[in-house]
Amino acid sequence: MTGLAARGVTLSLGGRRVLHEASVGVAPGEIVGVIGPNGAGKSTLLRALAGIQRPDAGVVMLDGRELAGMAPGDRARRLSFLPQEEMPPPPMRVEDLVAFGRLPHRAARDEARDRAAVARALGETGLLDLRGRPGSQLSGGERARLRLARALAVEAPYLLADEPVAALDPAHALAVMASFGRLAEGGRGVAVVLHDLTLAGRFCHRLVLMRDGRVAAHGRPAEILTDAAMRAVYGVTVRRVGDAVVPWSLTDGRSEEKQVIS
Numbered sequence: 079m080t081g082l083a084a085r086g087v088t089l090s091l092g093g094r095r096v097l098h099e100a101s102v103g104v105a106p107g108e109i110v111g112v113i114g115p116n117g118a119g120k121s122t123l124l125r126a127l128a129g130i131q132r133p134d135a136g137v138v139m140l141d142g143r144e145l146a147g148m149a150p151g152d153r154a155r156r157l158s159f160l161p162q163e164e165m166p167p168p169p170m171r172v173e174d175l176v177a178f179g180r181l182p183h184r185a186a187r188d189e190a191r192d193r194a195a196v197a198r199a200l201g202e203t204g205l206l207d208l209r210g211r212p213g214s215q216l217s218g219g220e221r222a223r224l225r226l227a228r229a230l231a232v233e234a235p236y237l238l239a240d241e242p243v244a245a246l247d248p249a250h251a252l253a254v255m256a257s258f259g260r261l262a263e264g265g266r267g268v269a270v271v272l273h274d275l276t277l278a279g280r281f282c283h284r285l286v287l288m289r290d291g292r293v294a295a296h297g298r299p300a301e302i303l304t305d306a307a308m309r310a311v312y313g314v315t316v317r318r319v320g321d322a323v324v325p326w327s328l329t330d331g332r333s334e335e336k337q338v339i340s
């Protein structure tokens with residue numbers, strides 16, 4: 079069976095259970111958005127799907143095979159993972175840092191293909207003009223695009239991206255989501271953690287709503303981004319501008335917290 083799927087994944091970190099029987103799938107050709115409040119388990123779910131964190135119970139299946147049984151090199155060519163945070167980049171040229179994304183393919187010794195993949199990734203992330211700059215000199219948003227470019231350069235069938243647009247300005251955020259759309263059109267599967275509900279609703283084919291380490295709901299964006307779900311899971315009311323869902327105010331239950339913050 080093609081696709082990347084977590085089935086009943088339960089996982090504890092530091093003695094705390096942070097994922098409870100989570101079942102989530104990404105099929106070739108679709109973008110699955112993972113949404114939910116801070117600490118809900120989104121990153122942990124993505125790391126489990128990437129094979130970085132091994133479940134205590136349940137399995138992750140990749141195109142019909144158990145991920146845990148795959149050779150690391152094989153897995154690295156099939157799955158590309160973009161972490162939420164990383165150390166600042168070293169003072170190497172941007173294009174050389176992006177080329178690290180080709181490491182899983184080094185045995186193929188196909189330099190022309192590697193160069194083309196790096197050029198495509200730089201183009202998709204708007205980094206062509208910055209390709210000769212040291213990575214250590216980039217701004218926060220430029221570094222985020224560099225990390226994404228390295229993940230794109232792998233050209234893996236599945237991309238798992240943890241908050242790839244959190245640091246980006248609106249134009250770059252839209253460009254990144256559009257590039258995910260092109261990946262999906264080309265038959266790749268994309269799972270992306272997002273806090274921006276408007277982007278999630280607009281670009282994702284399906285949404286997985288996490289809450290307290292569980293999958294609270296999954297389905298088409300219109301089924302998930304309901305007033306009731308946003309109120310129950312985030313404690314916010316929303317307004318709608320066309321198809322866009324805009325978090326508007328804290329619900330009554332959160333007003334105390336709001337006062338503490340302000």
Ligand SMILES: Nc1ncnc2c1ncn2[C@@H]1O[C@H](COP(=O)(O)OP(=O)(O)OP(=O)(O)O)[C@@H](O)[C@H]1O
Pocket residue numbers: 091092093094096114115116117118119120121122123
């Ligand atoms: N190494 C760890 N040890 C113990 N608890 C951890 C560890 N890493 C994460 N957690 C906890 O696991 C829970 C889920 O964390 P996770 O990073 O998956 O959440 P998230 O939904 O991605 O949050 P955010 O939106 O803030 O990035 C949180 O309560 C977090 O405090």
